[in-house]
Amino acid sequence: MSASASDVLIRSLPPARKTFRHGDLRRALLEAGIELARSGGPGAVVLREATRRAGVAPNAAYRHFASHGALLQAVRASAISSLAMAIESEMAAVRRRKTSSASAARAALRAVGTGYLKFAVTETGLFRTSFSVPDEVERDLDDAKAGRSGLNPFQLLGLALDLMVESGVLPRERRRGAEYLAWSAVHGLAFLIIDGPLGSASDSEVFALSERVLLMVEKGL
Amino acid sequence: MSASASDVLIRSLPPARKTFRHGDLRRALLEAGIELARSGGPGAVVLREATRRAGVAPNAAYRHFASHGALLQAVRASAISSLAMAIESEMAAVRRRKTSSASAARAALRAVGTGYLKFAVTETGLFRTSFSVPDEVERDLDDAKAGRSGLNPFQLLGLALDLMVESGVLPRERRRGAEYLAWSAVHGLAFLIIDGPLGSASDSEVFALSERVLLMVEKGL
DNA sequence: CAAACAAAATGTACACTGTCCACAACTATT
DNA sequence: AATAGTTGTGGACAGTGTACATTTTGTTTG
Numbered sequence: 001m002s003a004s005a006s007d008v009l010i011r012s013l014p015p016a017r018k019t020f021r022h023g024d025l026r027r028a029l030l031e032a033g034i035e036l037a038r039s040g041g042p043g044a045v046v047l048r049e050a051t052r053r054a055g056v057a058p059n060a061a062y063r064h065f066a067s068h069g070a071l072l073q074a075v076r077a078s079a080i081s082s083l084a085m086a087i088e089s090e091m092a093a094v095r096r097r098k099t100s101s102a103s104a105a106r107a108a109l110r111a112v113g114t115g116y117l118k119f120a121v122t123e124t125g126l127f128r129t130s131f132s133v134p135d136e137v138e139r140d141l142d143d144a145k146a147g148r149s150g151l152n153p154f155q156l157l158g159l160a161l162d163l164m165v166e167s168g169v170l171p172r173e174r175r176r177g178a179e180y181l182a183w184s185a186v187h188g189l190a191f192l193i194i195d196g197p198l199g200s201a202s203d204s205e206v207f208a209l210s211e212r213v214l215l216m217v218e219k220g221l
Numbered sequence: 222m223s224a225s226a227s228d229v230l231i232r233s234l235p236p237a238r239k240t241f242r243h244g245d246l247r248r249a250l251l252e253a254g255i256e257l258a259r260s261g262g263p264g265a266v267v268l269r270e271a272t273r274r275a276g277v278a279p280n281a282a283y284r285h286f287a288s289h290g291a292l293l294q295a296v297r298a299s300a301i302s303s304l305a306m307a308i309e310s311e312m313a314a315v316r317r318r319k320t321s322s323a324s325a326a327r328a329a330l331r332a333v334g335t336g337y338l339k340f341a342v343t344e345t346g347l348f349r350t351s352f353s354v355p356d357e358v359e360r361d362l363d364d365a366k367a368g369r370s371g372l373n374p375f376q377l378l379g380l381a382l383d384l385m386v387e388s389g390v391l392p393r394e395r396r397r398g399a400e401y402l403a404w405s406a407v408h409g410l411a412f413l414i415i416d417g418p419l420g421s422a423s424d425s426e427v428f429a430l431s432e433r434v435l436l437m438v439e440k441g442l
Numbered sequence: 443c444a445a446a447c448a449a450a451a452t453g454t455a456c457a458c459t460g461t462c463c464a465c466a467a468c469t470a471t472t
Numbered sequence: 473a474a475t476a477g478t479t480g481t482g483g484a485c486a487g488t489g490t491a492c493a494t495t496t497t498g499t500t501t502g
């Protein structure tokens with residue numbers, strides 16, 4: 001039959017799957033959503049566009065996600081996981097030195113902060129998506145939000161703080177709730193950089209400011 | 222003519238203005254937008270709903286705002302102004318004591334922080350709207366974003382820091398960029414409370430944490 | 443004072459979104 | 473091979489922002 005002509009038309013834009021079944025539509029939709037979030041933030045992850053990119057009718061999405069919100073949540077979980085991995089890789093780059101010493105503990109906390117900030121600057125869309133909606137990451141055991149270590153960003157921060165207690169840098173009585181102090185400062189700075197008045201600051205200014213914030217955290221914990 | 226029947230229908234919901242001209246539609250739309258933002262955050266300020274509340278056709282808005290985004294910006298400016306006023310009133314409650322002493326300067330900075338946090342908790346929708354989009358408040362002379370003093374939140378913070386330098390609490394060489402350190406910490410905490418893992422924390426926990434963050438800022442500046 | 447004009451509203455229309463429902467195509471099971 | 477269940481399609485609807493043409497109105501003139 002004359003498949004060539006219509007094939008050209010069809011193949012022009014969409015992936016043009018040949019089988020009726022897609023095979024792994026859920027993953028395809030999720031990845032499309034992630035890509036949308038990466039380049040446009042949470043507001044850009046629109047259900048119909050995801051189905052379009054997957055080469056599928058809009059309603060097909062509802063076989064895999066209960067609603068647009070459910071898709072967004074899945075994308076968000078993935079974004080948080082990416083953040084965790086960014087932090088992990090920053091920590092790994094540091095841990096190659098001596099272990100459990102005071103300076104190592106400080107370096108670990110610092111790595112969490114710089115990983116967090118780097119991710120915010122580098123993957124702004126995903127970072128925004130990570131915090132586009134209320135959530136409790138504290139005792140959230142969802143693996144989709146964890147990095148390779150199985151820990152989510154909040155837990156990685158807790159780990160660094162535990163190290164500081166063990167090495168005597170942080171008095172044990174100040175350990176409780178310390179996550180929130182550190183996270184507040186670093187998250188606030190990240191926000192000021194990507195959404196606030198620091199948006200037009202130079203890289204070196206941002207770097208200098210990051211150093212000061214991390215120092216403030218160390219001193220003020 | 223039989224105006225009674227249709228009048229009942231019309232009068233049922235909308236403000237039912239009788240003149241063709243509205244009189245002050247711009248203000249009406251802005252106030253409707255503010256109300257929407259207050260109760261639902263930035264996403265809830267939808268142009269058509271604002272016109273509905275003003276008792277006017279959707280397109281009427283375009284005589285006063287170039288786009289939905291323009292309306293949102295106006296709402297946002299007003300939200301920032303409200304934030305400034307919240308900070309101002311907190312500062313005023315403190316300044317009744319001794320002036321220009323070290324403790325007064327510290328109290329001023331503290332007032333900025335608590336005003337900021339109170340506003341975030343009390344007027345969550347407006348607070349979210351204030352930071353729903355990139356902006357530079359630093360040298361923004363827009364009066365719509367200022368409080369009664371004519372200063373916007375960022376400038377109020379700067380003022381408090383200036384006081385600290387004058388009273389010798391803050392070494393002059395650490396003054397530059399200190400706004401960002403303080404703002405980072407407090408803004409981050411505000412976010413954790415309203416959108417993050419601290420959403421389910423009790424009031425007393427939040428209060429205690431706020432104290433610690435403000436202390437961290439004082440120590441770490 | 444009537445006529446002309448600019449401003450402010452309306453009405454219609456379009457593209458786009460999320461989502462519901464009925465139906466078709468395919469797979470797996472009996 | 474018949475049947476049931478899953479996964480996709482097609483059509484429809486309400487809701488959004490917004491462009492265009494049109495009507496209503498207050499103001500400014502001749």
